Amino acid sequence: MNHPQRAEVFNRDEDRVDWHDKTLWWVRQKRDMAAHKLPEWEALREAASQIKHNVLSNLDEYLVQFEAHAQQNGVTVHWAADATEHNQIVHRILVENQVTQMVKSKSMLTEECHLNEYLERNGIEVIDTDLGERVVQLAGEPPSHIVMPCIHKKKEEIGEIFHHHMGTEAGLSDPQILTGLARTDLRQRFLTRRVALTGVNFAIAETGEFVVCTNEGNADMGAHLADVHIACMGMEKIIPKREHLGVFTRLLARSATGQPSTTYTSHFKKPRNGQQMHLVIVDNGRTVQLGREDFRNSLKCIRCAACMNTCPVYRRSGGHSYHTAIAGPIGSILAPNLNMADYADLPFASTLCGSCSNVCPVKIDIHQQLYKWRQVLVQQGHVSASKAAGMQAMSTVLSNRRVFAVAGSAGRTLMRWFPGIVSNSLNPWYKQREMPEPPKESFREWYEKNR
Amino acid sequence: MSPRDKILQAIRQNKPALTALPAIPTSNTFADQVVERFTEILTTIGGQVVSVPDMNGVAEYIRSHYPAHRVITTFPELAEVAEVHWEDTSPHELADVEFAVLNVHFGVAENGAVWITDPLMMHRASPFICQHLGVVLSAGQIVPTMHEAYARIGSADYGFGLFIAGPSKTADIEQSLVLGAHGPKTMTVFLVD
């Protein structure tokens, strides 16, 4: 199913849509309140955007610098050209350590690479330890939001999932109690797993350290109790200097949840005594995106999800309607880079309202890129023939002013036809809306008589 | 060609023309009354500040709040009320620690965070695995924002460095804030004048 079909299903339960919309709008409001406490907010966004631009313009040098420093620090650095190589590298490390179980904190990269499925096929048990990720993992679903993975679930449903999978009491719905149950359950996993995988928020070229930001402390509980720490990062996570963390840490949590900081900002530089620390640098289409001038800025993304929380479409269609690891506006400009045919619907899942670009802490021109992806997708033949024919017909009529100006006939006919131009059968406009009452005369008819 | 060289070559082919790094914006927003701001913000994110005249105040707090629990610390002067020799245990053996009291380098007014590096943690797991966390911070060691924080860290070497801002928390279930996700359920900053 494509985005509109999934969105239609989501909208069959209007109360749930209202609940989902309000929950995420509240996060947008918290983001606004946090941002408005910093008069320098817009200057910070601009600086962050420029730092990231510098990174993209010098990415090879920074990666080489980072690798050298990380190696000096005792970290083993791996490079993966695509998702398969990434998954193989992680699997190899597990096999070398004779381990069949690991804990994993949030990493959208591993979602993008479908690491869990790959490892499970190879007999490895992966436990997601972020509470939201654990909930969706138990439910057998992908995350619907990159910061709040189970935001589409109601607390009663989470109680039911825990009851079913963890044997907890039936009928629980208090978030405090549910969180406590997950804490107890996952603590045992942390204490018994020898390998922990984490994502990476920032990697510092100057020092070879990498930074992981969480609220729950799950990345650290995993990493500091395991013999082997594997960190996986998209290659664009590099920033030049430690001091640049000042800019990004000020923006990240405020944009994401309205907090002044994540609870934990962990700087991993060297493995502790006796521990292995591996870092996997992944391309998986990023170098291609880097070469697309119109779209390379999407690689500036720091995964805060502010664009999702503000997006009026995301809030009313749910994260799963985007059928890709990263939902929402940013996902809609990232996904077509990986596969245009599969994700041709996503750049159209937007009104181009532009709110996403305004909240983006690194000033990615998201809505402009949605517009540009539409042009690329049409040029590459990824829209239906009927839509293309309709657009051609419309262009022909509108380009011929004599046809158009046959007042009151062709014009109004065309206009009434327009909303249905991409529809083969019933015009969807009329499902929940009326068209305007046609006036007696058009403006140009009135103008002829009166001026 | 190795994946590494393939990736680097593709970047060289596809990267845009070099652009300069910008100046980092400065801020006066949190420059005044850093102690008050630190206290206010730490409180709003679920932490608490307890002002103490000296380490005796911390010891007193431990005695009254954790009389029958396992308490660990890196402060030798708290030896009467807490374990001080736990460096040779495995971090897993800290799973039953109720309260850990650690020293930190400095605090940050704008977000209520404190900066700690691994010698001060003894075990990297210690600030996370305890049920409740306490840290000791000098009132004179609070910087306004993260810009000053990183300026202060400079090029310091460490194996693991950490900003902690309040107790572990989650709002993954319907955006309801719950303190104590996987790490400490409470965070107390002992502020020493």
Next chain:
Amino acid sequence: MTTVGLFVPCYVDQFYPKAAIATLELLEKQQINGGPIQVVFPKGQTCCGQPMANSGFEHLTKPLNEQFVEQFGAVDYIVSPSGSCALHLKEHLHSDRNEDRATATRQKVYELTEFLTDVVKVTHLKARFPYRVGLHQSCHGLRGLHLSQMSELVASPFSKPMQLLNMVDGIEMVNLDRPDECCGFGGTFCVVEEAVSAKMGKDRVADHVRHGAEYITGADLSCLMHLEGILRRQNSRTKVIHIAEILNS
């Protein structure tokens, strides 16, 4: 004398002639630098091409662009009672035949309210509209043309449409819970993504109705057409009205 070319978007011409008439009359009343304005309506105009371009078919708009430049190349200003059409022209009007002329044409495009506040510098209006009115901030006017400050940014508030509405006698503007959320029209989005589009429209309408708006106004009739479609389906007493009709009332 200053000449203003009136660009009436295709669907406004056909469905909302009253808005276009009000725009014309409003412009005819104004002066620039103490001199009158001559408003002309080039009759060969049709459409800015936005419906095609936003659907990914910008390449099909080339003949429309040439037509637009030919029709409007000679006037001093081009004014349109539609923020999204004005924005589309400002961003995408190009010409293979004469790009310089297209650039010059592009640069003199104004949406009606910004033309009134920034070029005419209107300070008072003889208008009366004794009703409770909600202002719908259309996204392209708001975030594209910066007709008002955007709620996402940390920046000083302003609003060109509100500045003008505040000059109208008897009008009572209502506050909204979400003053600049999208209505969900979005061109072909309104049919391709019917479910989300309609839900967005219903939510916008509910915000205005909840706050007692008798009219919803705005600088973009495409949004208002969408909201009107929902209001009429709901048999609501709340109506939509283009801002030009209020300013010219």
